[in-house]
Amino acid sequence: QVQLVESGGGLVQAGGSLRLSCTTSGRTFSGYTMGWFRQAPGKERDFVAGISWIGGNRYYADSVKGRFTISRDNAKNTVYLQMSSLKPEDTAVYYCAADSTGWRISFHSYEYDYWGQGTQVTVSS
Numbered sequence: 001q002v003q004l005v006e007s008g009g010g011l012v013q014a015g016g017s018l019r020l021s022c023t024t025s026g027r028t029f030s031g032y033t034m035g036w037f038r039q040a041p042g043k044e045r046d047f048v049a050g051i052s053w054i055g056g057n058r059y060y061a062d063s064v065k066g067r068f069t070i071s072r073d074n075a076k077n078t079v080y081l082q083m084s085s086l087k088p089e090d091t092a093v094y095y096c097a098a099d100s101t102g103w104r105i106s107f108h109s110y111e112y113d114y115w116g117q118g119t120q121v122t123v124s125s
Helices: none
Strands: 003-007 010-013 018-025 033-039 045-051 058-060 068-073 078-083 092-099 119-124
Touching: 003 092, 018 033, 018 092, 018 119, 033 068, 033 078, 045 068, 045 078, 058 068
Parallel strands: 010 119
Antiparallel strands: 003 018, 018 078, 033 045, 033 092, 045 058, 068 078, 092 119
């Protein structure tokens, strides 16, 4: 069982930056693809970014490309989402997720096996 805990959310002004962290407990996330999703009120949970275990490939949603960076520190069992040039439309609950396949970066939330509880990011205009 992999348990994921997100942190780093908060309130920031438009144009500002935040770094989200997701730490695993219970077991190492070795071998897992890690992803970040977000869900705004009344909307579906959308893919934001992912990083594979095999090859360390990264993929981003078009809406965040060039502004967000996903990275992982395998020694610390932690994945990060550095968010810059934040916009009010980035406001959402951000979720960390783990996919046991390790090689793919899926856009689909149903293909992820484990989820964190979420952390709120609010960007004011």
